[in-house]
Amino acid sequence: MTMFDPFAYETHEDPYPIYERLRAEAPLYRNDDVGFWALSRHADVLAGFKDTVRFSNRMGVSLEMSGLGENIEQVLSILGMDPPRHGKMRGLVSKGFTPRRVAHLEPQIRELAKDYLDTFADKGTCDFVADFAGRLPMDVVSEMLGVPRSDRDELRAWADLVLHRDEGVRGVPQAGIESSGKLLGYFSQMIAARRKNPGEDLASALFKAEVDGESLNDSEILAFCYLMIIAGNETTTKLLANCLYWLDRNLSERGKVRADPGRIDDWIEETLRYDNSTQLMSRTLTCDVPMYGETMRKGDSLVLLIGSANRDAAVFEDPERYDLDRETKEHLSFGRGAHFCLGASLARLETRVSLEELERRLPDWEVDASGAERVHNPNVRGFSKLPLSFTPEGV
DSSP states (O other), rough: OOOOOOTTTTGGOHHHHHHHHHHOOEEEEETTTEEEEEEOSSSHHHHHOTTTTEOTTTTOOOOOOGGGGGHHHHHGGGOOOOOOOHHHHHOOOOOOGGGGHHHHHHHHHHHHHHHHHTTTTTTTTHHHIIIITTTHHHHHHHHHHHHHHHHHHHHHHHHHHOOOOOTTOSSSSSHHHHHHHHHHHHHHHHHHHHHHHHOOOOOHHHHEEEETTTTTOOOHHHHHHHHHHHHHHHHHHHHHHHHHHHHTTTTHHHHHHHOOOGGGGHHHHHHHHHHHSSEEEHHHHHHHETTEHHHHHHHHEEEEEEHHHOOOTTTTSSSSSTTTTTTTTTTOTTTTTOOOOTHHHHHHHHHHHHHHHHHOOTTTTTOOGGOOOOOSSSSSSOOEEEEEOOOTTTT
């Protein structure tokens, strides 16, 4: 019988043989040691995303979050809510993610990308995560929220500690708990300052947003700022590095990008399908749910295996092949339904602009896979270190 441990799989070079066996042997999988159910097939994961009645977000989207109890909304904002409250809150915060507001960011993102490339383009080597992918998304989010440049390195360090997990240990380490408190304290002070002196940033815009005559209170804005600085930074950082890693390991596909830079969008979407930074999300059952001859009980945790769904041969032909010519519209990497990722368009924009600038400036980059290091986190797959080599600019 296939065993699946969400606290170990993320460091595998390729966890997908595990997913394949799960889909074949146990489309509804039970892990008694950790205490969760898991769905692995595309149709079931898609249905799970859309079912907000039986499958609740109220205890968060990670198996580790249940320990926070009723404080879940303090750190997860709309990710820890169910309809109808979720819809009303999402309607308010979405005012900061209109297509016009996101598109307006492109010139700023491009300048950031150029500036970071300037710091290492003449050196011939870099750590793509430390020197670029781990910095640009944090700057974009920080600019949106109104975080000054002088504070960003410290916020980035706190955010990294919130997501770091010690190998062999389940749960959030003490350093992560302390860093979470520091982030909440920082944004509490920032929100108080914006109340007195509003600016043009997203935090200030959220003060003015209203739906049906209701506006956000300070606690709700605090939760959203926290969510932005964690989720809005981490997932794009991992997506950028995953894009480089897998294109470098599939040279025929890399040739397509070199021949036509217009294929960068295809590169991004196939990476999202093939090895997304968010591999799974959990839900909490609101009632007993019979499925595949088993009965999941009210209060049980259910894991939706996004990574497995994106490799389901029932939807994607030859799913183990990394192929930029494939139709990817059915991938579930940003979720579906009411909880579809609010920042999906921003993540795609950041990634496209970054890859365009990298390909333009350093087109012969290569990944040093021997020096790559993966993150250790049950929800996230990606790299904490990804060395690159390239011909120095100007040589």
